[in-house]
Amino acid sequence: MKKTALLLAMVCTISIRCSNPSSNNSGNLTDSSHAMVADPLPSWNEGPLKKAIIEYVKSTTDSGSQHFIPLVDRIATFDNDGTLWAEKPIVQVLYAMERVKKMAEANPALANKQPFKAILNGDKEFFAKGGEKALFEIIAATHTGMSEESFDSTVRDFFANFKYPKYNLSVKSMRYQPQLELLDYLRSHGFKSFMCTGGTIEFVRTISQDYYGIPPEQVIGTTFTYSFSDSTRQLSRKMPIALINDRQGKPVGIQVHIGKHPVFAAGNVGNEGDIQMLEFCQASKYPSFQLMVNHDDSTREFAYGEKSNASLNASEKNKWHVVSMKKDWKDIFAK
Amino acid sequence: MKKTALLLAMVCTISIRCSNPSSNNSGNLTDSSHAMVADPLPSWNEGPLKKAIIEYVKSTTDSGSQHFIPLVDRIATFDNDGTLWAEKPIVQVLYAMERVKKMAEANPALANKQPFKAILNGDKEFFAKGGEKALFEIIAATHTGMSEESFDSTVRDFFANFKYPKYNLSVKSMRYQPQLELLDYLRSHGFKSFMCTGGTIEFVRTISQDYYGIPPEQVIGTTFTYSFSDSTRQLSRKMPIALINDRQGKPVGIQVHIGKHPVFAAGNVGNEGDIQMLEFCQASKYPSFQLMVNHDDSTREFAYGEKSNASLNASEKNKWHVVSMKKDWKDIFAK
Numbered sequence: 001m002k003k004t005a006l007l008l009a010m011v012c013t014i015s016i017r018c019s020n021p022s023s024n025n026s027g028n029l030t031d032s033s034h035a036m037v038a039d040p041l042p043s044w045n046e047g048p049l050k051k052a053i054i055e056y057v058k059s060t061t062d063s064g065s066q067h068f069i070p071l072v073d074r075i076a077t078f079d080n081d082g083t084l085w086a087e088k089p090i091v092q093v094l095y096a097m098e099r100v101k102k103m104a105e106a107n108p109a110l111a112n113k114q115p116f117k118a119i120l121n122g123d124k125e126f127f128a129k130g131g132e133k134a135l136f137e138i139i140a141a142t143h144t145g146m147s148e149e150s151f152d153s154t155v156r157d158f159f160a161n162f163k164y165p166k167y168n169l170s171v172k173s174m175r176y177q178p179q180l181e182l183l184d185y186l187r188s189h190g191f192k193s194f195m196c197t198g199g200t201i202e203f204v205r206t207i208s209q210d211y212y213g214i215p216p217e218q219v220i221g222t223t224f225t226y227s228f229s230d231s232t233r234q235l236s237r238k239m240p241i242a243l244i245n246d247r248q249g250k251p252v253g254i255q256v257h258i259g260k261h262p263v264f265a266a267g268n269v270g271n272e273g274d275i276q277m278l279e280f281c282q283a284s285k286y287p288s289f290q291l292m293v294n295h296d297d298s299t300r301e302f303a304y305g306e307k308s309n310a311s312l313n314a315s316e317k318n319k320w321h322v323v324s325m326k327k328d329w330k331d332i333f334a335k
Numbered sequence: 336m337k338k339t340a341l342l343l344a345m346v347c348t349i350s351i352r353c354s355n356p357s358s359n360n361s362g363n364l365t366d367s368s369h370a371m372v373a374d375p376l377p378s379w380n381e382g383p384l385k386k387a388i389i390e391y392v393k394s395t396t397d398s399g400s401q402h403f404i405p406l407v408d409r410i411a412t413f414d415n416d417g418t419l420w421a422e423k424p425i426v427q428v429l430y431a432m433e434r435v436k437k438m439a440e441a442n443p444a445l446a447n448k449q450p451f452k453a454i455l456n457g458d459k460e461f462f463a464k465g466g467e468k469a470l471f472e473i474i475a476a477t478h479t480g481m482s483e484e485s486f487d488s489t490v491r492d493f494f495a496n497f498k499y500p501k502y503n504l505s506v507k508s509m510r511y512q513p514q515l516e517l518l519d520y521l522r523s524h525g526f527k528s529f530m531c532t533g534g535t536i537e538f539v540r541t542i543s544q545d546y547y548g549i550p551p552e553q554v555i556g557t558t559f560t561y562s563f564s565d566s567t568r569q570l571s572r573k574m575p576i577a578l579i580n581d582r583q584g585k586p587v588g589i590q591v592h593i594g595k596h597p598v599f600a601a602g603n604v605g606n607e608g609d610i611q612m613l614e615f616c617q618a619s620k621y622p623s624f625q626l627m628v629n630h631d632d633s634t635r636e637f638a639y640g641e642k643s644n645a646s647l648n649a650s651e652k653n654k655w656h657v658v659s660m661k662k663d664w665k666d667i668f669a670k
Contacts, residue, residue: 148590226586234618283569
């Protein structure tokens with residue numbers, strides 16, 4: 001397992017914020033409301049992909065079909081960053097940076113200590129040199145050493161007040177409308193929806209029900225080490241990270257939480273993080289569906305790929321369905 | 336965390352099988368069918384405990400009550416061994432011993448190697464001396480080093496054919512009828528039921544839906560380490576054990592899988608394994624209910640306690656509800 005994916009994402013995000021705090025693109029959130037009652041996926045443009053999704057759902061939920069999947073085995077897993085909401089920058093990294101600021105406000109001495117100083121001053125060089133060690137220190141400082149209750153309350157505060165860069169909108173506004181429709185469509189046909197994210201599990205659980213209709217107990221994510229105290233009856237979180245739920249870690253997380261192959265899995269091009277989840281899905285004994293979101297819309301969202309092109313290469317090799325955000329999505333952001 | 340609980344249980348079970356392969360008690364499975372439609376818990380005798388359960392469920396699910404719990408937070412966790420089915424001996428240990436026999440049949444050379452030899456010959460002394468090391472070898476030999484699919488198939492075969500000692504009945508017959516009714520009753524009032532067992536997670540998942548109406552993704556258990564292979568697209572299981580889901584490990588398992596305090600939790604007196612789960616439940620911000628099953632019925636099941644009396648002491652101190660199997664349960668085993 002490549003354990004540094006989350007950390008590298010953090011470096012990239014810090015670079016983006018430092019080098020590109022604003023953008024030429026003012027955002028283009030649509031507010032169209034032309035959904036037809038008969039169309040379960042109104043924000044998806046007509047075409048082969050939309051047709052394939054609907055055909056898959058119909059054939060696997062029709063008890064007379066040879067492709068029928070029993071209700072209990074209709075498991076759908078969705079990545080979060082870049083698949084359900086925007087990931088430039090990654091929301092959880094924005095949270096960590098906000099925490100650093102607030103911690104330094106409460107304890108000014110921190111502002112002169114690394115790695116706080118580097119974040120507060122946008123010092124890219126420090127992270128380029130300090131590598132994993134510096135990043136682990138930030139994660140440890142902002143995500144561990146407190147009770148679950150304390151962590152939960154800072155995360156809820158963040159989501160209530162934070163504005164996403166470039167768009168200056170709430171994080172909730174950065175969800176992808178077509179994916180919200182897809183989640184609803186799958187659930188209306190008996191699929192149980194799980195989130196399977198590289199983000200840390202409790203962070204995403206605070207909003208999973210409200211943002212996506214996914215209850216906290218159906219979130220799979222990166223997990224810390226915990227200890228339970230009989231005297232306080234509270235759990236404390238600490239390093240090291242027990243599971244990095246990314247790349248090869250995603251099938252492991254799915255095994256621990258669900259114990260079954262998903263039959264529908266959605267990920268995205270960006271950091272090669274979802275290839276193994278889609279492979280694991282495709283190894284199901286049932287007909288399965290793999291969706292890879294490609295960020296190719298620089299006008300409405302962002303355009304980015306992978307140096308290695310690994311996610312698109314795997315999609316082509318394995319005949320996975322690639323979403324062109326530009327062509328396949330009529331609307332991008334939540335309405 | 337006391338990491339040896341599962342292992343110690345294995346020693347005890349081997350001792351029981353060796354010293355007491357049969358029993359004077361022929362079993363007394365009832366087949367009464369006098370459940371009244373109006374009574375949700377027909378196998379529970381009338382009394383303060385049954386009344387307390389019904390009052391708790393009514394008050395927490397009545398939206399007009401000050402004790403009301405929102406639907407999404409109605410989380411119930413049940414231990415398995417000794418709480419939902421009999422644990423003398425522990426079913427998973429019986430499985431491990433069966434596997435040792437079958438592995439030795441397939442590869443006779445194993446019969447002369449330890450720890451196989453000791454199990455095949457009922458050599459208590461070996462395990463008393465070999466301690467953890469010998470037991471870890473058995474767990475490693477019988478539970479790891481194969482694909483999930485292979486493990487699954489041997490477990491299904493075991494449950495289909497194995498007869499539980501003393502009663503000579505299927506393992507399914509060893510479920511406790513009052514608990515099956517309690518699970519149904521809670522679910523009919525919107526409680527989401529989870530199993531939280533010291534057993535290994537995939538072992539129990541094979542039967543959780545069929546035996547208890549609990550889907551595999553709502554089972555929390557002891558977990559191994561897994562690795563995913565891109566080439567075979569399979570997960571392999573290996574040592575070390577990543578989480579011993581017992582004692583202090585139970586709140587940790589609940590945190591990882593659910594991320595919330597349960598409001599209803601049931602465990603049993605026997606190996607001190609459920610105290611922390613009940614503490615964690617009682618720390619909920621909602622009204623909560625803790626149930627501790629006491630095995631005090633030597634006639635219909637088994638009578639056993641703890642040298643330390645820790646589970647009963649904690650129950651008294653914390654005002655948890657103790658089930659006397661003798662007095663509170665009209666029937667013991669599944670009908």
